[in-house]
Amino acid sequence: MAVNVAVVGLGMMGTTHFRGYQEIPEARVVAVCDVSGKKLSGDWAEAAGNIDTGAAGRQDLSSLKTYSDLTDLLADDSVDLVDLCVPTFQHADFTVRALEAGKHVMCEKPMGRTGEECSRMIQAAEAAGRVLAVGHVLRFWPEYVLLKEMIDDGRYGKVTSAMLTRLSPRPGWTWENWILDESHSGGAPMDLHIHDADTVQWFFGRPARVTAVGAEEAKAMGHIVATYHWPDGPAVAAEGGWDYPAAFPFRMEAGLVFEKAAVAFSTMTSPTLAVWEEGAEEPVHPDVPAADGYTEELRYVIGCVDRGEAPERLPAEEAASAVALVEAEVQAARSGEAVTL
Numbered sequence: 001m002a003v004n005v006a007v008v009g010l011g012m013m014g015t016t017h018f019r020g021y022q023e024i025p026e027a028r029v030v031a032v033c034d035v036s037g038k039k040l041s042g043d044w045a046e047a048a049g050n051i052d053t054g055a056a057g058r059q060d061l062s063s064l065k066t067y068s069d070l071t072d073l074l075a076d077d078s079v080d081l082v083d084l085c086v087p088t089f090q091h092a093d094f095t096v097r098a099l100e101a102g103k104h105v106m107c108e109k110p111m112g113r114t115g116e117e118c119s120r121m122i123q124a125a126e127a128a129g130r131v132l133a134v135g136h137v138l139r140f141w142p143e144y145v146l147l148k149e150m151i152d153d154g155r156y157g158k159v160t161s162a163m164l165t166r167l168s169p170r171p172g173w174t175w176e177n178w179i180l181d182e183s184h185s186g187g188a189p190m191d192l193h194i195h196d197a198d199t200v201q202w203f204f205g206r207p208a209r210v211t212a213v214g215a216e217e218a219k220a221m222g223h224i225v226a227t228y229h230w231p232d233g234p235a236v237a238a239e240g241g242w243d244y245p246a247a248f249p250f251r252m253e254a255g256l257v258f259e260k261a262a263v264a265f266s267t268m269t270s271p272t273l274a275v276w277e278e279g280a281e282e283p284v285h286p287d288v289p290a291a292d293g294y295t296e297e298l299r300y301v302i303g304c305v306d307r308g309e310a311p312e313r314l315p316a317e318e319a320a321s322a323v324a325l326v327e328a329e330v331q332a333a334r335s336g337e338a339v340t341l
Contacts, residue, residue: 006031006079010039014085020295027302031065040066074101089184092117096124104131111319118320133301133311134319136198141293143265157259164196164238165253187220193240198322209340214333226329
């Protein structure tokens with residue numbers, strides 16, 4: 001039996017999720033919700049973002065229920081899972097309301113605007129006995145999955161250093177420019193860089209303390225460089241910024257140095273993944289599965305809902321930890337002092 005899904009928010013991520021569900025036989029989108037009548041008519045030409053996922057354009061929604069208000073959608077008994085792709089400042093409220101209405105929830109990252117909001121979401125999921133998953137898609141992105149396997153199986157020895165990078169043109173495509181207001185989005189650290197902050201804790205465990213520097217813009221921090229510290233851990237840093245001109249190409253990269261090899265991933269190269277083993281004259285390029293991270297993430301969530309299992313690959317507690325980690329980084333950048341976690 002298919003899991004009935006309602007997608008809430010038809011921007012870049014909502015339309016991307018909508019497209020992904022079409023590839024999952026166990027999922028059936030039965031409803032969509034957005035404040036824009038234009039998007040509810042199926043005109044998604046303006047559903048843009050920093051990555052072209054192929055979801056923008058025209059979509060036939062005639063067979064679906066369309067809602068402009070979340071309250072009406074939550075009263076729809078046919079909906080099993082609510083997929084929230086709304087602005088960050090709405091995540092906590094919408095999630096709690098959906099859980100209290102008896103729905104399972106897939107919430108885009110970041111989990112909440114603050115750690116306190118994340119706690120409320122987790123408590124609501126526990127009280128409702130429903131699945132709560134948070135969309136940290138890099139945990140399903142093929143290259144990052146391969147990097148995680150290399151770390152865990154020790155094929156190249158231990159990691160001695162790592163650098164993760166995520167750079168973007170300034171986002172000018174969001175509803176009422178909400179993303180550029182730190183009170184709504186958390187700025188580049190919380191909206192963009194959190195992908196890599198979560199990856200740091202996924203790869204290496206939660207750091208003991210962080211240091212950071214940041215570049216401020218008018219209403220939000222636009223760039224951050226953070227370093228992570230463990231008692232006996234590797235040297236790890238991550239950089240994220242959206243303070244680049246409109247023509248600048250979005251890029252995400254990860255470089256890991258192991259005891260016996262160096263591994264690099266970049267969206268700016270083809271192939272995207274290269275391994276330089278100690279003593280080798282040329283790099284090798286591991287086979288990367290031709291999987292779409294967004295679709296595989298949603299496939300996993302649908303499976304968890306169908307089986308009534310907690311989403312162990314997307315645990316809400318670690319999503320909340322990522323928010324707390326970024327909050328500590330911003331504090332470190334603004335104070336000029338290390339922050340202990």
